[in-house]
Amino acid sequence: MARLSSADRRVALVQAALRVIDRDGVHAATTRAIVAEADMPLASFHYAFRSRDELIRQVIASVVEGEKAAAVDSLVPGADLQSTVRAGLQAYFDLVVASPSHEQAMFELFHYSLRTGDLADLPQAQYESYHATVREVLEVGARLTGMRWATPVDDVARLVVVFTDGITLAWLADRDADAAGRTMDLAASAITALAVPDRKENP
Amino acid sequence: MARLSSADRRVALVQAALRVIDRDGVHAATTRAIVAEADMPLASFHYAFRSRDELIRQVIASVVEGEKAAAVDSLVPGADLQSTVRAGLQAYFDLVVASPSHEQAMFELFHYSLRTGDLADLPQAQYESYHATVREVLEVGARLTGMRWATPVDDVARLVVVFTDGITLAWLADRDADAAGRTMDLAASAITALAVPDRKENP
DNA sequence: GTCTATAAGGAGATAGAC
DNA sequence: GTCTATCTCCTTATAGAC
Numbered sequence: 001m002a003r004l005s006s007a008d009r010r011v012a013l014v015q016a017a018l019r020v021i022d023r024d025g026v027h028a029a030t031t032r033a034i035v036a037e038a039d040m041p042l043a044s045f046h047y048a049f050r051s052r053d054e055l056i057r058q059v060i061a062s063v064v065e066g067e068k069a070a071a072v073d074s075l076v077p078g079a080d081l082q083s084t085v086r087a088g089l090q091a092y093f094d095l096v097v098a099s100p101s102h103e104q105a106m107f108e109l110f111h112y113s114l115r116t117g118d119l120a121d122l123p124q125a126q127y128e129s130y131h132a133t134v135r136e137v138l139e140v141g142a143r144l145t146g147m148r149w150a151t152p153v154d155d156v157a158r159l160v161v162v163f164t165d166g167i168t169l170a171w172l173a174d175r176d177a178d179a180a181g182r183t184m185d186l187a188a189s190a191i192t193a194l195a196v197p198d199r200k201e202n203p
Numbered sequence: 204m205a206r207l208s209s210a211d212r213r214v215a216l217v218q219a220a221l222r223v224i225d226r227d228g229v230h231a232a233t234t235r236a237i238v239a240e241a242d243m244p245l246a247s248f249h250y251a252f253r254s255r256d257e258l259i260r261q262v263i264a265s266v267v268e269g270e271k272a273a274a275v276d277s278l279v280p281g282a283d284l285q286s287t288v289r290a291g292l293q294a295y296f297d298l299v300v301a302s303p304s305h306e307q308a309m310f311e312l313f314h315y316s317l318r319t320g321d322l323a324d325l326p327q328a329q330y331e332s333y334h335a336t337v338r339e340v341l342e343v344g345a346r347l348t349g350m351r352w353a354t355p356v357d358d359v360a361r362l363v364v365v366f367t368d369g370i371t372l373a374w375l376a377d378r379d380a381d382a383a384g385r386t387m388d389l390a391a392s393a394i395t396a397l398a399v400p401d402r403k404e405n406p
Numbered sequence: 407g408t409c410t411a412t413a414a415g416g417a418g419a420t421a422g423a424c
Numbered sequence: 425g426t427c428t429a430t431c432t433c434c435t436t437a438t439a440g441a442c
Contacts, residue, residue, distance in 0.1 A: 024318070025314075025318040027230060027318070028318075030434080030435065030436085031435080031436060031437085032434080032435075032436090040409095041408075041409050041410080042409085042410090042436095042437095043408070043409050043410080043411095043437090043438080044408080044409080045436090045437090046436085046437060046438075047407080047408075047409095051436080051437085052436070052437095104314060104317060104318070107310070107314055108314050110372075110376070111228075111307060111310055111311050111314065114307060114375060115227070115228040115230070115231075115307070123375065123376040123377075124376055124377045124378075126376060127373060127376035127377055128377070151389070154382075155382070155385050155386065155389065158373060158382055158385075158386055159386055159389050159390075161369065161373060162365075162366060162369030162370055162372075162373055162386055162390075163365060163369060164369075165368060165369040165372050165373070166364065166365030166366060166367075166368040166369035167365055169313075169365075169368050170330060170361060170364060170365055170368070172317060172326065173313070173326040173327050173329065173330035174326075174327045174330055174331070175327075179357075179358070179361055182358050182361075183358065183361055183362055183365055186354070186358065186362050186393070186397070187362075187365075189393075189396075190389070190392075190393035190396070193392075193393070193396075194389070233416080233417065233418085234417080234418060234419085235416080235417080235418090243427095244426075244427050244428075245418095245419095245427085245428090246419090246420080246426070246427050246428080247426075247427080248418090248419090249418085249419060249420075250425085250426075250427095254418080254419085255417095255418070255419095
């Protein structure tokens with residue numbers, strides 16, 4: 001194997017850290033566990049990162065980007081806005097069920113940041129990114145189904161994230177996919193109720 | 204100070220642990236930090252509890268009880284169901300704002316349990332307790348305002364917990380109380396939409 | 407540049423003195 | 425019964441050999 005550049009080493013460590021966190025949780029992501037996962041000697045860690053928290057910061061930036069890509073993929077236009085929203089929620093939920101520990105890891109990273117002085121700026125940025133991403137999806141979804149949001153789209157986006165977080169937590173606790181489905185039905189209705197037909201569509 | 208019985212010692216340690224967790228997070232709640240908070244020698248810890256996780260189990264049982272009491276207190280009947288629900292959400296949210304790190308601690312304990320084999324049974328019990336408590340409040344709230352739930356009350360209760368969890372997480376991230384208020388407005392509407400006038404009230 | 411070896415400190419749990 | 429002193433293991437970080 002060729003020697004890695006410093007930048008490549010950082011990327012490899014971030015990916016290894018994410019694998020460890022997904023598998024065993026944030027508290028298990030020690031420098032030793034991470035370098036073992038990346039198959040590197042321990043000293044390489046502090047050659048690439050100043051501290052463990054500097055790596056965690058990169059990990060969070062990386063996963064937030066990943067969520068953004070996943071959200072955009074979730075837009076599968078349906079017959080009307082309600083079925084589009086319901087399908088989007090289901091697409092997200094399917095990801096959660098496929099890798100529950102990844103979603104757990106997202107929450108753990110969030111709470112770890114809240115408690116860590118050096119990372120205290122991350123939670124706000126994380127949720128701003130979520131809200132901005134969902135807002136874009138909402139705008140496209142409404143346009144594709146001839147609707148517009150009667151409530152400020154910022155507030156609708158926040159509501160959607162509230163739903164996805166809450167639905168995820170409840171399912172992580174009881175693994176009741178049927179109940180989660182019923183909550184998503186209610187959520188899709190509540191979200192769709194905030195839109196009205198777009199008059200500009202048929203002038 | 205008189206010597207404490209074994210049972211009293213357990214209670215004192217659980218309360219001390221909760222104070223440490225609220226203040227500094229679950230990861231900071233080491234046996235040493237807990238006995239220091241309780242002003243006891245280190246060895247007392249393993250005299251009262253077999254392991255740290257056995258204490259954490261007690262802490263979770265204790266805080267879940269606390270949430271139950273708080274939820275019942277949140278029932279302040281208003282003019283109609285919607286304002287009653289809105290006031291209940293606000294009462295909960297006021298508690299979050301008053302002690303954010305306590306609500307953070309609840310989430311941390313939840314995620315810690317999910318990752319810890321010995322405690323893996325707790326998250327489900329924790330959410331069952333939440334759902335049961337909210338269900339009772341919902342039933343009383345509907346009755347007091349002459350309404351009944353047209354959707355199974357179990358599903359409504361789950362939706363309410365989804366809202367409170369999601370609203371709390373978003374506020375912990377951006378501390379935007381105005382945005383949280385607008386989400387609570389939307390939530391109160393969505394919840395109230397699931398109830399209908401109770402025909403039996405005026406036979 | 408890279409890695410072995412080690413420093414320095416914190417963790418849970420317990421042996422054994424009183 | 426109670427607590428001091430300690431055991432053993434694991435952590436982040438770095439010094440210094442190659």
